[in-house]
Amino acid sequence: MTYYFYLFEVHSIQSYILSSGKLKDMVGASELLESLLQKPLDHALSVLDYKEGLKSDGDYDFSRRGSSAFSLLFTDKEKAIALRDLWGLIIAGIAPGLSFGQSISDGAESPNAAYKQAAATLRTLRLYRTPELPVAGPLVRRSPRTGKPSVSLDKKQDSPEWIDLATQKKRQFSSAPELEDKFDPDKQSGCRFPSNTDTEFPVDTTRYVGILHADGNALGNITSQLADELSNKTAADFTETFKTFSEKINLATTEAAQLALAPIIHKTKENTDLEKPFLPFRPLVLGGDDLTAIIGGEFAFDFTRDFLEFFEQKTKEHLAELQEYDAIPEQLTACAGLAFIKINQPFRMGYRLAESLTLEAKQQSKALVEGSQQLTPSSMVFHRVSTSMIEDYSVALPRELTAWDGDDAYQLTLGAYGVGGHATQLPALDDLLAMKQLFRDETMSRGPMRHFTTLLHESIPEARKSYARWQENMQKLYVADDPESPLASYNELTDRLLGSKLHECLPFVESSTGQYRSFLGDMSTWMAVEGENND
Template identity: 35%
Template sequence: MYALLFELDSIQDFLFASGRLRDVSGASELLDRLTNAKAEDNLLDAVCRALDLEVVEKTPQGEEVAFSRRAGGAFYAFSESREALARLRDLWTLALQQAVPYLAYSLGLGGGDTAAQAFECARAALRADTSRLRPALPAAAPVAARSRRTGLPAVAFGKAKDGAMDAATVRRKEFADLAHSAFLDRFAPEGSGLRWDDWPRDLEPDTDADPKRAFPFPGESRILALVHADGNGLGLVLQALNAAAKVRPEAFVSLYSDFSALVERITIRAARTATQQVLLPAREPGRCLPARPILLGGDDITLLVRADLAMDYVRTFATAFEEASASELARLKDRHGLGEALPARLTLGIGLVYLRASQPFRMAIRLAESLTGVAKQAAKRHDDTDPPSALAFHRVTSSLIEDYDALVEQTLTHRHGDTRYVDTLGAYYLGEASPRPRLDDLLALANLLGAPDMARGPTRQLLTLMGHSHGEAVARYRRWRQVMRDKHAEKLERFDTLLHDLAEVGSGDELPYNRDGKSPLGDALALLGAGHVRGKDQPDEAEKEHAA
């Protein structure tokens, strides 16, 4: 048996290369049509037809080819014929470079006595191929116009905003408007009637563009949330599948194919649930939905959503993902006799970045991926066998820093002598039964601080003072507590309860930081600044900042 593995590298860099939402939209559809079997006229099917390869869903015989995975621009192919897979590899890479220029990828071909052994051999070859540098085509002449957005050699000229465009940008724009978009259909609830033109295409439309296709920002605010989510616990599932395949080697391809399809169904169901429960109710008449899907492949999802809806979206998505995974995994257990080897559910690690529409998406997605890693690590530390869903987020208020650890050190850390104070708890856990710190408690704290009669100005000033005068910060916090005790004792009691639940901060502590020197106040104020909490008939914090 032989295996051919193909995966895309740096997908997010390709998606966000030009920084324009219209180009990102086109890139999403373009990538979705590479390997997804459900996508109309996908490239992989076209290549297989051109080679006259017979694609089967069972264990392949002779020159037959079977796929155990076709999602997220990747595919895993198996065949008894090395020649068949070599021909697939050669024509696929040729077609890919013409269809999607400058797209980085890795591939590996290997063989073994069983499909599992072939897979491991091909996986080793793929890992070795990851560091391989390939020539970028088309190559630039010594004197050539270049795209000002990507720096790549230009092959065409677009509108005034576009100027000189490279080959990949041209392809992105060709797919920006499609009446039949299989990718966007995955986010549309069944029976909703949503079409491709119900989703925004531009952040700021051109003068000759349809203003109805612009992103529906609320008021003067131009703040978005870039959300990236990735599944937890997949390693345990793969271990269970590997163990089952050792007992039944002939079932390897079907096991992995069923699991790949299962993960895709779970993610699509969660995406549609979030659209139904969060996006559709928030849609304004005559305007697009307040979000733009960017990527959905396997257990990965990336999208832009209106800032004030972001937390509701991720909570709804995570809940639906966990519920769908529980029922789907139970069916997978029954079908393949896996017993208790599989986990009861799958969960998510989520990274979220609040940013202005004018800030570079390409840097923001790297920060979102870094935040996702923080969330996944926190979940694994809590429970390695059943990690809870977790979220880490950051609101960008100055220059973008791609690495979360560097960001915390440079923008959220204060020092007083040998003591280190940090204005974030890092990751928060999702769900009512989740461990502490819980996202629901943080949202409750933000709601409390966002109330019209709540004196939150001193709270914001406290964090500023922490970087200048520790003594003055202690005095300011003491005075604020005294004012709240005299005028709003119930709110202060609620404030103390939430601080204790989130970080075990006591009401008698001189500052709202726990024993580790961490506080959730910075995170709560970040939510206010992003417009998550609004008082009745009051402009949100983002609009205030814009007006200022």
């Protein structure tokens, strides 16, 4: 028998969601994508009169459905082509401007070979941009928000606004509940998710929000290896195993997000008398091993840490029944990037920074286990935009976080911080949290330490003197060998964060690439986004 795989995936999901820069439009785009593979896809299959279940003489089997992608196995290529053509038209009508890819394998004697054919084609399609037709002429009125041809005047806003077709469709979904229900099923919390940054999103006096992007590690490799392991299985076993694996990952990610959100819900209800308060949290993407959200600055670190830890726990729990397959690890890990911006700054640029931070976290984590069978440790990298808006961490690092003393570079960040049970080789986020809490105590002389951190950018020699004076003053206040003193706690945490190869007179460690690195900028960022008086 000849098998044909039909694969579909949405490209550049976050770019589509963030294209207008208005939170209400982002919400609508998120909800549109969340519902896209539900009723619309069922309707397409129904119109073609296709029946599921190859084993029972049906037309197709799902091996994946969710996270803006699906995979279908056919034994009749013409039926796959008919669905592909119809589905492309449906997408154009429901989600104009959405970039996506579709591929159908040439045909193979095994599901595994057919899957690999279609997957290879789909990977090449990611390099191409979906054309938007017809091309608008120079006399067409443009949407001020997106620059695309406008199709209507939206009078439902505070002030009438010309909008393009994609924005019009997104706003039709802005009240849909699918994505919100993943985080708060049936609105059990009694809270609401904000859709307006001006009137609904609660922020503290710092006005910082964290844009979080989290992504699982090595899922692509696991999928490829699983396909090879199933190469000799029947078509039904192949699709069912893949479908189960996909559903387990989706469930684990959703449950991890719910558990991480619970403390935010609790604190929000605790601090207000409102019957249905707005949460300082807006989900944008939740599917597969991906999560994107906007979080109030004071909650962003805790949510990110909790999500990464719960993701490890929940994947271990849900993958337990699939351990008969060598390709499937005991659990999965994830990395995250957290970009802090003011709530009135462009979310799209903030997301691009978050995405580059996630990439940095992945690179640092993968380097620790390269060539071994160990799991990539969960980690996170964060950055606060304090000057001009920079979308790429590789640009921000030398420009904003690096001081120079001749040819010696001093980076005020340790980069990736480890979270979870596999991150013992990375500086621990919990240790940075303990250091931040330690410096909340006025006995730690925050003023001189803040002055020292500022001096690092101006003059390393002067910074050395400032740090030496701070240490002398602290030693006068506390007995050197008192293990309970704040100074002893500081020295212990410094050793745990920096490890070996310490600088002789500054709280920096020499990295493998020759630069000196420190936690000082990271601690300052954490304190700044939470506010000076936040405990």
